[in-house]
Amino acid sequence: MTVTSKMNSVSRQSVLSRLGPGGLLYAANKIIAVAAGKDEDRWRGKNEGALFKRWKRATSSVETRSPAVPAPTVPTSQPSDLLKFLAINALELSAPASDALLKSRSSEWFQLSGHPGSLAPAGPGTVWKRRAAGDHPAHNPERDAYEALAACPHMRSAIPRYYRELEYGGENFIELQDLLHGFRDPHVMDVKMGTRTFLEDEVSNARARPDLYEKMVRLDPNAPTEAEHAARAVTKLRYMQFREQCSSSAEQGFRIEAVKLPGQPPLTDLQKVREPKKLTATVARFLGNDESVRLAISTRLREIKNMFEKSDFFRKHEIVGSSIFIIYDDERVGAWLIDFGKTRRVPDDITITHREPWQQGNHEEGFLYGLDRLINTIETAKLSEATTEPDVSR
Known part of the structure; x- marks a missing residue:
């Protein structure tokens, strides 16, 4: 597959392009609903209650490791449970309604997520994400960010597809695209962006x-x-x-949170990898020996940077603790900007560049500073290093 065709697949936003065979029913129902002048909720409303109740039963049984329902049959074309969980971690979600993962509570990915019970399945290719516990009932920064970015012509293709906010069982969720849906045993990398990943009011x-x-x-x-x-x-x-x-956050403006390679256990102990040589070695291993993948990812990240710089939203907001989520398999390459729970509007008299050093009160977080260096690291990594496993020990 050529780089052009890979990049075309990155930019496709249609439902059918994201669905595998298991998702065709969802697409068909959506098309029928649109043709009938109905909202997607007509399809989801029929099934979401049962799905949510199954999830609630499963998450309530985590402590005893005794799942309430049999594990659903997953088509071979869909991502493995481990890969789904990797995407969930990158979105700061937690325990999916998967009995296999609930049984594997000691797995590194489960420990890393840190927010048990925050995910519920919605339908083929979507997830529900629970509102952060500390958010004020009248203020949901992540929902506000996704709604604003989904309406922004410069940014809507750079984020997971946002569907809606909903309330169920007295709790609030947002429904998002499952970024791993449709990929086949992909390479996955979660990169936390910025020189500052904490809010000013936290300190x-x-x-x-x-x-x-x-x-x-x-x-x-x-x-x-x-x-x-x-x-x-x-x-x-x-x-x-x-x-x-x-x-590497303070010096480079990004840190690699985790990497998953096909057929291998995830590399999760990466947060302390900060030396440039180790960073490039880790990136090279992620890229393998595929120069076209490197070019496609670099092109996509430059596209995200250009969209970011043109966006009025980012001129007025600090983007703290967000990540770039990068995925590729034998057919497709994708990268998205995710995690907006710590996104905050800056005072009207403040102008931020997303590149200047942070001082208390200036609201700079170094997002673009880090994105420049991430792109440079990807573009200069020696792919021959992919054959040597990088030292990622603490």
Whole structure:
């Protein structure tokens, strides 16, 4: 397949182009509903209650590892449970309604997600994501961001397809495209963007905390200064900046959260890979020896950067803790901007470039600074390094 055809497949937004054989029923129902002048909810409404109840039963049985219903039959053309879970982690979702994954609660991916019970299946190719626990009932930053970006002609093709917000069982969700739906045993990489991945109001309290000092010492006994050792306490800002410096975030503006290669267990212990040589070696391994894939991914990331720079939304918002999610298989290449739970509008008198160093109050987060370096890393990685497994140990 040529690079052009790969890039064309990236940009296709039609439902049929994203569905495998198992999703044709969904497409057919959607076409029929549109023809009848009905909303998609007519199809989803018939099934979502049963799906949600099955998910609730499954997640409530996680502690006992005793699934309530048999695992559904998954067509061979659909992603494996592990790959689905990788996408879920990248979207900051958690336990999918998969008995196989619920049984494998000790898996690294489950531990990494950190938000058990936040996902419910919606239909072929879609997921429900629960509103973050800390969000004010009248304020849902992730929903607001997805709705604004879905309406933006510059950005709608750079994000997962957003369907709607819904309430079920007294809880609020947004429904999103399952990015892995339709790919066959793909290469997957989740990259956290920015030099700052914490909100300014998270570090506004200048009180020194003993618990954060203990966390810092566990990670690196030599990290605290003499004064911090004497006080046995550090501020939240000091701790969060220390965490950024442990990874490549502070210097490079991005960090590789995880990589999954076909037929291999996921590489999840990557957050502390910060040396440029190790970063490029990890990227080279992800790319394999396929120069056309490298070019397609680079082209797609440059497209996302151009859309980002043209977007009024990003001129007025800080994009904290978002990720670039990259997927490719033998037929298609894709990359999307995901995770907007920490996206915030900046004050009207503030102008941000997404490239300048952060200082308290300027709201810079380094997203474009990191994207420039991610693109450069992908474009300069020596593909021959793909044959050598990079050292990703702590």
